[in-house]
Amino acid sequence: MTNYDLSAEARKKLIGVATPTIATALFKRGLRNQFIQDVRPLSAKQTNMVGQAFTLRYIPAREDLNTIEVFKDPNHPQRAAVEQCPEGAVLVMDSRKDARAASAGSILISRLQVRGVAGVVTDGGFRDSPEIANLTIHAYHNRPSAPTNLTHHQACDINVPIGCGDVAVFPGDVLVGDNEGVIVIPRHLADEIAAETVEMTAYEDFVTEQIMNGATIIGLYPATSEKPKADFVAWRQKHGR
Numbered sequence: 001m002t003n004y005d006l007s008a009e010a011r012k013k014l015i016g017v018a019t020p021t022i023a024t025a026l027f028k029r030g031l032r033n034q035f036i037q038d039v040r041p042l043s044a045k046q047t048n049m050v051g052q053a054f055t056l057r058y059i060p061a062r063e064d065l066n067t068i069e070v071f072k073d074p075n076h077p078q079r080a081a082v083e084q085c086p087e088g089a090v091l092v093m094d095s096r097k098d099a100r101a102a103s104a105g106s107i108l109i110s111r112l113q114v115r116g117v118a119g120v121v122t123d124g125g126f127r128d129s130p131e132i133a134n135l136t137i138h139a140y141h142n143r144p145s146a147p148t149n150l151t152h153h154q155a156c157d158i159n160v161p162i163g164c165g166d167v168a169v170f171p172g173d174v175l176v177g178d179n180e181g182v183i184v185i186p187r188h189l190a191d192e193i194a195a196e197t198v199e200m201t202a203y204e205d206f207v208t209e210q211i212m213n214g215a216t217i218i219g220l221y222p223a224t225s226e227k228p229k230a231d232f233v234a235w236r237q238k239h240g241r
Contacts, residue, residue, distance in 0.1 A: 004052050004086045006174055006187075010194040011088075014050045014176050017197040019183045021204065022176055025196050029189065036165035036182045038097065039123055039140045042133040049138035049177035051090035051118030052187070053169050055162045056081040058095050058103070058124075058153035066154045077155035082108050084158065087116035090138075090175045094162035095124025099142040101152035102127035106135075113137035121175065121182050123165040124153070140182050202241045206232050 085091045106128035119138035125145025159171045174185040219225035
């Protein structure tokens with residue numbers, strides 16, 4: 001069983017860090033393919049989505065096995081995923097980048113919200129997308145899609161390694177979603193990435209202020225001379241960062 005053990009401290013740090021900053025920190029460690037491709041937020045949120053992955057895998061539907069009757073089974077993987085995804089986790093769905101049919105709709109996503117799930121991500125589409133956009137839960141998909149998932153997707157497994165938007169997602173990996181998209185942090189790196197990116201964010205905020213005041217990027221971004229480093233120390237003291 002995967003441990004859903006992301007520390008409150010790491011979660012708090014990642015809530016305030018942008019996905020591009022995380023991507024840079026992961027790149028420094030040789031990880032180049034962690035940003036989920038062609039997946040977008042249904043609506044802008046004030047804070048990031050942060051949570052560990054609980055996964056659902058779809059395969060292509062086979063007509064004789066994927067009838068409306070499958071929903072009578074309480075252990076149907078889609079239904080089980082909605083009811084078992086832990087509080088504070090992110091339900092991540094492998095829909096094979098196929099948005100011809102919905103991965104889920106507003107009723108299931110509302111259930112996840114009520115259960116305290118941090119967010120939901122699919123590389124397919126959602127039906128009832130206007131209603132989902134108005135929920136408080138973070139939701140990311142490729143595009144709206146009205147047909148039921150049964151027409152093209154057959155729910156197969158829960159909480160197994162999957163691919164979502166060309167990124168490998170393992171149960172327990174940490175997902176961070178902002179108003180640009182979603183990035184995947186391997187669980188064993190989450191604490192150090194959280195600590196490093198908080199520092200990176202402070203420096204980026206300092207740089208932005210300097211740039212808006214007319215500074216050149218040379219020597220400042222990245223910090224390749226001593227003056228920006230000294231100025232940053234003073235800036236942090238002034239702003240309590």
